[in-house]
Amino acid sequence: QVQLVESGGGLVQAGGSLRLSCSVSRLPFRQFHMGWFRRIPGKERELVATISYDGGDTQYAESAKGRFTISRDNAKNTVYLQMNSLHPEDTAVYYCALKPRSSGSFYYQEGYGYWGQGTQVTVAS
Numbered sequence: 001q002v003q004l005v006e007s008g009g010g011l012v013q014a015g016g017s018l019r020l021s022c023s024v025s026r027l028p029f030r031q032f033h034m035g036w037f038r039r040i041p042g043k044e045r046e047l048v049a050t051i052s053y054d055g056g057d058t059q060y061a062e063s064a065k066g067r068f069t070i071s072r073d074n075a076k077n078t079v080y081l082q083m084n085s086l087h088p089e090d091t092a093v094y095y096c097a098l099k100p101r102s103s104g105s106f107y108y109q110e111g112y113g114y115w116g117q118g119t120q121v122t123v124a125s
Helices: none
Strands: 003-007 010-013 018-025 032-039 046-051 058-060 068-073 078-083 092-100 119-124
Touching: 003 092, 018 032, 018 092, 018 119, 032 068, 032 078, 046 068, 046 078, 058 068
Parallel strands: 010 119
Antiparallel strands: 003 018, 018 078, 032 046, 032 092, 046 058, 068 078, 092 119
């Protein structure tokens, strides 16, 4: 069964940084695109960043560009999200998700159907 476990969330002051990690088990990791999504209270999950199966391509939400960096280590079955210059508006539960290569491009949100439990990020003003 697919298992994704996020870590690294916490409380940080505005302007600070956090690095989220997501470990994936029981999967041929290299066969999956990976993504980070977040759920702000009162809203649906939204895309933050995605990365292709081989790490060669990435995409970011407009709100994340220039501040967040997604990366992956296929040898460790782990995907990361480095978040800098955090805003209070970034406060959310952040989720790791995966998409099989066979489902299509990493770029499109459709197909990210497996999720971790989420990790809370709180940015204080």
